[in-house]
Amino acid sequence: MSATPATPAASTTPAEAGSDVLVEVRGLEVHFPIKSGIVFDRTVGHVRAVDGVDLSIRRGETYGLVGESGCGKSTLGKAILNLEPPTAGSVVFDGTDIASLTGEDLRRERKRFQMVFQDPMSSLDPRQTVESILVEGMRAHGLADDKAATQARLRELMSAVGLPPAGLSKYPHEFSGGQRQRIGIARALSVGPDLIVADEPVSALDVSIQAQVINLLQDLQDDLGLTYLVVAHDLAVVRHISDRIGVMYLGGLVEESDAAELYDLPLHPYTRALMSAVPVPDPRVEDSREQILLTGDLPSPANPPTGCRFHTRCPWRQETRCDTERPQLRVVEAEGVSSGHRVACHYAEQIAAGELQPHAVDPVVVTEGFGGPDVDDAPHNLAIGEV
Numbered sequence: 204m205s206a207t208p209a210t211p212a213a214s215t216t217p218a219e220a221g222s223d224v225l226v227e228v229r230g231l232e233v234h235f236p237i238k239s240g241i242v243f244d245r246t247v248g249h250v251r252a253v254d255g256v257d258l259s260i261r262r263g264e265t266y267g268l269v270g271e272s273g274c275g276k277s278t279l280g281k282a283i284l285n286l287e288p289p290t291a292g293s294v295v296f297d298g299t300d301i302a303s304l305t306g307e308d309l310r311r312e313r314k315r316f317q318m319v320f321q322d323p324m325s326s327l328d329p330r331q332t333v334e335s336i337l338v339e340g341m342r343a344h345g346l347a348d349d350k351a352a353t354q355a356r357l358r359e360l361m362s363a364v365g366l367p368p369a370g371l372s373k374y375p376h377e378f379s380g381g382q383r384q385r386i387g388i389a390r391a392l393s394v395g396p397d398l399i400v401a402d403e404p405v406s407a408l409d410v411s412i413q414a415q416v417i418n419l420l421q422d423l424q425d426d427l428g429l430t431y432l433v434v435a436h437d438l439a440v441v442r443h444i445s446d447r448i449g450v451m452y453l454g455g456l457v458e459e460s461d462a463a464e465l466y467d468l469p470l471h472p473y474t475r476a477l478m479s480a481v482p483v484p485d486p487r488v489e490d491s492r493e494q495i496l497l498t499g500d501l502p503s504p505a506n507p508p509t510g511c512r513f514h515t516r517c518p519w520r521q522e523t524r525c526d527t528e529r530p531q532l533r534v535v536e537a538e539g540v541s542s543g544h545r546v547a548c549h550y551a552e553q554i555a556a557g558e559l560q561p562h563a564v565d566p567v568v569v570t571e572g573f574g575g576p577d578v579d580d581a582p583h584n585l586a587i588g589e590v
């Protein structure tokens with residue numbers, strides 16, 4: 204890998220410089236109004252895209268955010284980058300509440316957090332050359348004043364993402380999908396960010412290319428000390444890249460854990476259902492393990508279920524509390540569970556201890572020997588391919 208293309212960004216809050224946490228999200232809500240009426244725009248309701256999220260992203264780590272389409276992952280990512288104003292709650296970036304920033308302060312801080320989008324074709328202007336795409340952001344942040352230094356920096360960026368310098372004069376359509384995503388990554392790196400939010404960074408790419416782009420992101424993180432929030436609906440992608448993982452359901456986090464522990468010991472019924480759909484290479488394990496088939500669609504975030512948001516599909520749903528009381532994300536006291544593992548389920552301890560059994564009533568539980576769902580037939584739209 205070439206020399207560091209990122210310009211180290213100065214911290215605006217020296218007091219926080221030693222802090223382990225780069226991003227602190229507290230009680231975050233992003234609600235979109237639902238409008239009705241032709242003459243008068245009446246608000247008839249709200250889509251609760253993000254509805255009470257607490258999470259911290261540590262410096263230098265990769266936080267993976269996983270969940271079905273429509274559960275609010277992109278909106279949460281955008282709110283963290285100050286691209287979507289929060290309805291309530293706060294996002295503190297390196298000690299500064301970003302919602303409180305305006306004008307020059309906001310502009311200066313903005314270059315410290317950047318986004319890589321899912322579809323590189325639609326996020327890159329087809330009429331601009333790669334050079335002009337990369338210079339645009341640098342110029343906006345006063346990083347392209349010296350011509351020779353800018354040219355050197357552009358070549359450095361291209362090399363960092365594994366593209367030849369000759370590509371600078373080409374247009375996005377002249378590249379393959381994977382190469383275009385490399386340009387998207389170079390654009391994010393061009394202003395020297397601390398945090399990159401990568402929203403489904405490989406979902407639009409062929410499986411054979413996905414691993415290359417994931418590896419590039421990891422190499423860049425090692426070289427530049429970047430912090431990542433990687434949003435994906437593909438469990439294999441997040442597993443591969445993440446240090447910690449948050450599982451989202453209908454606008455809220457239902458489980459958060461060290462990545463390895465989440466896969467070894469998923470505690471929330473929703474996470475258990477997701478994990479049970481991931482094929483295991485060992486046929487003996489594959490044949491004997493529990494497979495939980497979730498029935499029912501994801502309820503609408505405009506009208507989320509009362510109590511636990513998952514109760515309409517939960518195979519462990521109980522008579523008390525589940526329908527009426529929304530569970531908080533909390534540490535669970537159970538064997539083998541570490542203190543950083545948090546779950547939003549009233550009955551997590553009893554489920555972990557095997558004291559409560561899943562019931563095959565409304566959401567169907569498919570057990571050993573039944574074959575289980577095909578990948579393509581999986582009722583939820585989480586991809587489970589290998590990377």
Ligand SMILES: Nc1ncnc2c1ncn2[C@@H]1O[C@H](COP(=O)(O)OP(=O)(O)O)[C@@H](O)[C@H]1O
Pocket residue numbers: 235236250251252270271272273274275276277278279504
């Ligand atoms: N700008 C918007 N206006 C209204 N509703 C939106 C807007 N953006 C997202 N939503 C809705 O918010 C919910 C969460 O969307 P999104 O964050 O894109 O989910 P995900 O990234 O997990 O697929 C969805 O129901 C979506 O339709």
Ligand code: SF4
Pocket residue numbers: 471472473511512513514515517518519520521524525530547548549550551
């Ligand atoms: S609180 Fe109840 S409905 Fe929600 S996940 Fe736990 S057992 Fe299921």
Ligand SMILES: [Mg+2]
Pocket residue numbers: 273276277278402
């Ligand atoms: Mg999304």
